[in-house]
Amino acid sequence: MSKISKNVILVLLTLTSSSFLLFQLYYYKHYLSAKNGSGLSKSKGSRIGFDGTQWRAVKKFIMLTSSQNVPVFLIDPLILELINKNFEQVKNTSHASSTSECKFFCVPRDFTTFALQYQLWKNEEGWFRIAENMGFQCLKIESKDPRLDWIDSLSGTEIPLHYICKLASHAIHLVVFHERSGNYLWHGHLRLKGHIDRKFVPFRKLQFGRYPGAFDRPELQQITVDGLDVLIPKDPMRFLEEIPHSRFIECRYKEARAFFQQYLDDNTVEAVTFQKRAKELLQLAAKTLKKLGVRFWLSSGTCLGWYRQCSIIPYSKDVDLGIFIQDYKSDIISAFQDAGLPLKHKFGKVEDSLELSFQGKDDVKLDIFFFYEETDHMWNGGTQAKTGKKFKYLFPKFTLCWTEFVDTKFRVPCETVEYIEANYGKNQQGL
Numbered sequence: 001m002s003k004i005s006k007n008v009i010l011v012l013l014t015l016t017s018s019s020f021l022l023f024q025l026y027y028y029k030h031y032l033s034a035k036n037g038s039g040l041s042k043s044k045g046s047r048i049g050f051d052g053t054q055w056r057a058v059k060k061f062i063m064l065t066s067s068q069n070v071p072v073f074l075i076d077p078l079i080l081e082l083i084n085k086n087f088e089q090v091k092n093t094s095h096a097s098s099t100s101e102c103k104f105f106c107v108p109r110d111f112t113t114f115a116l117q118y119q120l121w122k123n124e125e126g127w128f129r130i131a132e133n134m135g136f137q138c139l140k141i142e143s144k145d146p147r148l149d150w151i152d153s154l155s156g157t158e159i160p161l162h163y164i165c166k167l168a169s170h171a172i173h174l175v176v177f178h179e180r181s182g183n184y185l186w187h188g189h190l191r192l193k194g195h196i197d198r199k200f201v202p203f204r205k206l207q208f209g210r211y212p213g214a215f216d217r218p219e220l221q222q223i224t225v226d227g228l229d230v231l232i233p234k235d236p237m238r239f240l241e242e243i244p245h246s247r248f249i250e251c252r253y254k255e256a257r258a259f260f261q262q263y264l265d266d267n268t269v270e271a272v273t274f275q276k277r278a279k280e281l282l283q284l285a286a287k288t289l290k291k292l293g294v295r296f297w298l299s300s301g302t303c304l305g306w307y308r309q310c311s312i313i314p315y316s317k318d319v320d321l322g323i324f325i326q327d328y329k330s331d332i333i334s335a336f337q338d339a340g341l342p343l344k345h346k347f348g349k350v351e352d353s354l355e356l357s358f359q360g361k362d363d364v365k366l367d368i369f370f371f372y373e374e375t376d377h378m379w380n381g382g383t384q385a386k387t388g389k390k391f392k393y394l395f396p397k398f399t400l401c402w403t404e405f406v407d408t409k410f411r412v413p414c415e416t417v418e419y420i421e422a423n424y425g426k427n428q429q430g431l
Helices: 002-041 053-067 077-085 087-091 124-133 236-245 253-262 269-292 300-309 332-338 416-424
Strands: 072-074 111-117 137-144 158-167 170-179 184-187 213-216 220-225 228-233 318-324 343-349 352-359 365-373 378-383 390-395 400-405 408-413
Touching: 053 111, 053 124, 053 158, 053 170, 053 228, 077 087, 077 220, 077 228, 077 236, 087 220, 124 137, 124 158, 213 236, 228 236, 253 300, 269 318, 269 332, 269 408, 300 318, 300 408, 300 416, 332 343, 332 352, 343 378, 352 378, 390 416, 408 416
Parallel strands: 072 228, 111 170, 318 365
Antiparallel strands: 072 111, 137 158, 158 170, 170 184, 184 213, 220 228, 343 352, 352 365, 365 378, 378 390, 400 408
16 A cells, blocks of 8 residues: 555656646746747837838838939928927937837838939939849839920930839839929929839829929938938928929920911010010019018919910010919018019009009019909909009919929919910910
8 A cells, every 4th residue: 555655646746746847838938928028129129110111111222322322302291291290309319329119211101202303313324223233123204304395306305203113012202303494393293104014003192293393492401210311301391381382384385386486576675675674573573472471473464475475475564473362461562662663553452452563674564463262263353543443353263383484483373274264365376
């Protein structure tokens, strides 16, 4: 019996020890390792999100552009908004400082958007080949240079407008900005030609390229974002505010050439002198209103000249601008007087049919018409200087686009034909 008891006791002790050992293993696996793992994920050396596709694609793109001296800067609206909200924190972050979490470039999205100024780019073809060698699949979008449409022999010359470089599931959209005469930057429409694979990326999600755009030349600054050194507009909020109002429409150069083939241009001394004075007056008015922060556009005869013949109508004898009445500022008259343009006439009042006229050089007049918005239309008032008789001119509702005119960036109604027809009817040549 004693021998049997000893054997039973040994078996029981062995089973107990084994059970305890199994319990320890189970406890370590399911409790201690989980606890230690969570502690490690929060430790100083961990980097949350930096293994994501977006961050790795952006990092590789920045390495590529830096090594090839490609002058790119960040214009992605989503990321610029995040940077702007945390601007002070981002400004004070250096490349050497520890970044434990990817907060900007790791935000889920299909694209990250950068821009470059084309005139500063020295090695376009070499860059393209190196990008593909680094694993990027790149697509180049070209189209004709609208700046050359006025010149028959150069019309149709193609320039790069957009690059899209894909790495794994994330794509970099590189918007190519071209310098224009009015010292502003322009990008073209992203129009897919027949040979391009429509499934290469989700093109409809692109935030630039649905239409041509124009921007003031931004001052840039370098910051460190998620451990990467990037250039961004020095005033991110101002650039963001420009985006929804950046649509650009070209002057119709081909139609203008056809117009002058049918109706000879007036090259008399008087006509040339007037056009020179009118150009100077337009540029001075633009400078004055920009300082005030007042939106304006080419109106009446000046708008007709831009649309029909891409120049100032030599027999019009004045310059016409439009302003929404909600953009009126009380110091507008004094601002023009300070610029050397005395007030000639003031008709109506702010509440009804306001119109201002300023006297430029050589009897060239600047007329500013203020527009009022109703439920289904807009209107501006007019007053006959000699008789005081009042008129009311109705316009269909319109939006504003940028254009280039007399070497300056101006706004015009995007719905130009409807606007001019409301002003002059449908019988104007070229409409």
